[in-house]
Amino acid sequence: MNAGVSIVADDTRSWGLETPGPGLLLHVPAAGRWARRPAVHLEAAPDYRIRLRGAGQTLLWARIDSYWDRAAFLRGTAPVPHVLPALSAPEVRAVEAAPGTEPWWEAWAWRVARALVEAPLSVLHSGSWCLRPVRAIAAEKSERHPVSPMEWGFGQPPMPPHSLSAVTRFLHAWNEDWWDARTEHTPGVVLGLRAPSSAEDGRVKSWRKRARDGTLPPVLLLYVDILAKWLVLDGHDRLHAALLEGVEPQLLGLWPFVTPPRAASAVREEGALFSAEFQLRAGATPETVDRVNRMLLLNFTPDPRGTVSRAWPLPRGRAAWREEVSARRRGAPSPLPDDIDWDWFT
Incomplete structure (x- = not known):
């Protein structure tokens, strides 16, 4: 495939969340380009200061309270890099299987896996990765509070995605109180990395037609467990189109x-x-039986797989963090929220 990357069918017994189709495992070697920091990656400074980088620019700063009670987020102003090439109409038509079927998911999974490996701006680093269909749940069914590292057994299953409509509310900075049980703050929420395009944008209109006829390609999400969020890596316009049409997007x-x-x-x-x-x-509905089966598999499987997001040291640590955040605040085109404790954040 590329520089020794191995791609095989996902044989995981249970990820603990609903996976509506087959997936793939990517085993990336610790050599060549894969030994370096990928184009999109996390960096960390002391006291849970997390920086999301994309193509050499900061996309997001996040600070988490040491007791895991709250977090604050500040977006950068750099454009989000295109980690995958734009889909063309012939490429979409080339997937002839019925949408949502196993052959359809298999075709798209292989296409995306190859694109991730061959992309000049890769998000992959050395280690093992899973690429698999996931299904969004209702926000009220999400976990109520993120699990802190103090409680982790190393490696936990990803949380099911929810609150897809949150991508349409593009905030430049915000607070999250992880005890107030607001669904837009609970684990598994989907976070867009750029502002949504206008509903009148030509590409959004084109994807809306695909959404109406059921041929919309899947949206690619990246799970970041330290933030307990799914980031939209590819498909912002496709996700927006699905929301505008009121249809469930494939993820x-x-x-x-x-x-x-x-x-x-x-x-x-x-x-x-x-x-x-x-x-x-309480009632053995098909949905309940499926959920219980996933839960039992997860708890009885020896050596279960779990996700852990890798972060690299932030160069110059807290000094660089303070300089960047202060500069971002000074250069903000509009006032940032005053309910954030900026002294603590900085």
Whole structure:
């Protein structure tokens, strides 16, 4: 394929979330271009200061409270790099399988996997990755609070995506109180990396037609577990078109993963069985049975796979952070929210 990248069918027993089609595993070597920082990556400074970089520019600064009670976010002003080439009409027509079927998902997964490997601005780094269809859930069904590193067993399953409409509310800075249970702050929310195009934009209109006839290609999301969010890597206009047409967009999720050893635990397994019994007692609907089966597989699988986002050291650490954030605030074209504790953030 490219520089030793191995792509095989995903044989994971359970990721703990609904996956409506087959997926792929990408095993990326620690050599050549893959040993360097990818074009889109995270950088970290002390005290949970996280910087998202894209093609050498800062796309997002995030600061998380040490007790994992709150976080604040500030966007950069740089344009989002195109990590995948724009889809052409012939490429879309080349996928002839019925949308949403296994052959359709397989065709798109392979196309996206090849594009990720061959892209000049890759998001991949050395290690293992999963590329798999994911299905959005209702926001009220999301977990209520992010899980802090103090509670992690190293590597947790990605949270199901939700609140797709959040991409239409493009804020330049915002606070998140992780105890107030607002659904737009709960784990799994989808975050756009750029402002949505106008509904009158020609490309959005073209994708709206595809959304109406059911042939809209999937949107590519990247899960970042330290932020508990899905980032839109490719397909902002496709997602916007689906929302405008009121149809459910097809989502293709990408996440790095590890396979940490896990000892058998009677307490964990008994707890899973108790939870299964409790959920089924309320009514064994097909949706409930499917959810319970995923939960049982996840809890009884030895050495389950989990996602951990990699971050590189932020050059010059907190000094660079302070300089960048201060400059961004001074250069803001419009006032930034005053409910953010900027002294703490900076």
